[in-house]
Amino acid sequence: MHARRTKQRETIIKVLRSTTCHPTVDWIYNEVRKEIPNISLGTVYRNLKLLRESREILEIDLSGTFSRFDGNSDNHYHFRCDKCGRVFDIDEPVNKELDERVARKTGFEISHHRLEFRGLCQECQKAAE
């Protein structure tokens, strides 16, 4: 199966790469509709699935009702605000050595790890005062 270049897929990638927020499917859908008004939600889901599988984007594992995506597929850490729900990228080096140590200890074959900090972002800290 050869991935084909379609306007829909290109636009979805463009939208994802153009933001630093970590959008939900619904947000992506609405953005893309500004350019392709009659695109269907199913197409968005299908393309996100493909892009995730080809590792062009990252699906962020969060509890809660809906998935979020990251246009940056390099492994990196996230912070999630417990109050406003926003997700931020964290500029902290990924600790590859940890993978190796745990792999040795457990016998698991470890490809990577996901790390998510939780707490309050600056704005929500102020709002709580």
Add this chain to the structure above:
Amino acid sequence: MHARRTKQRETIIKVLRSTTCHPTVDWIYNEVRKEIPNISLGTVYRNLKLLRESREILEIDLSGTFSRFDGNSDNHYHFRCDKCGRVFDIDEPVNKELDERVARKTGFEISHHRLEFRGLCQECQKAAE
């Protein structure tokens, strides 16, 4: 609101504490039905929500369709097998110092972090040979 002691809730806790697997709601539901055949799925959901809020259990954030739970609510790390989907607890000290460092660097107020290793468990490594 006083949490009341009911057979349903007690059984759900018992089931959760009695396993080291990280069950889905559906699995919990079926286990509990062995003791309380006419318990409803809604009750299971309601109690899991209560227990999560009172921090007696842990909801594990995973991508994928359904939630998973951990009867152990102490913060600890997980490993998830990409092939069989099983989740294992990792016996590795939680790095609290990391929270502090990132908090200083970012200005976020960090309460904790979640870490999940990904890869292949021992059995799935053998199966892949």
Add this chain to the structure above:
DNA sequence: TTAGGTGCAAAACCTTTGCCATCCC
């Protein structure tokens, strides 16, 4: 030409919720 892609709508799924009966404190 043709396999992959799209739109549309229905289906599938997990989770939540309203209502009323029931039970615990």
Add this chain to the structure above:
DNA sequence: GGGATGGCAAAGGTTTTGCACCTAA
């Protein structure tokens, strides 16, 4: 007694899928 819970079923919201029609290569 009275508020917290449970059972049941319907609703809600996200994600997937079947199908017929396109379209990029």
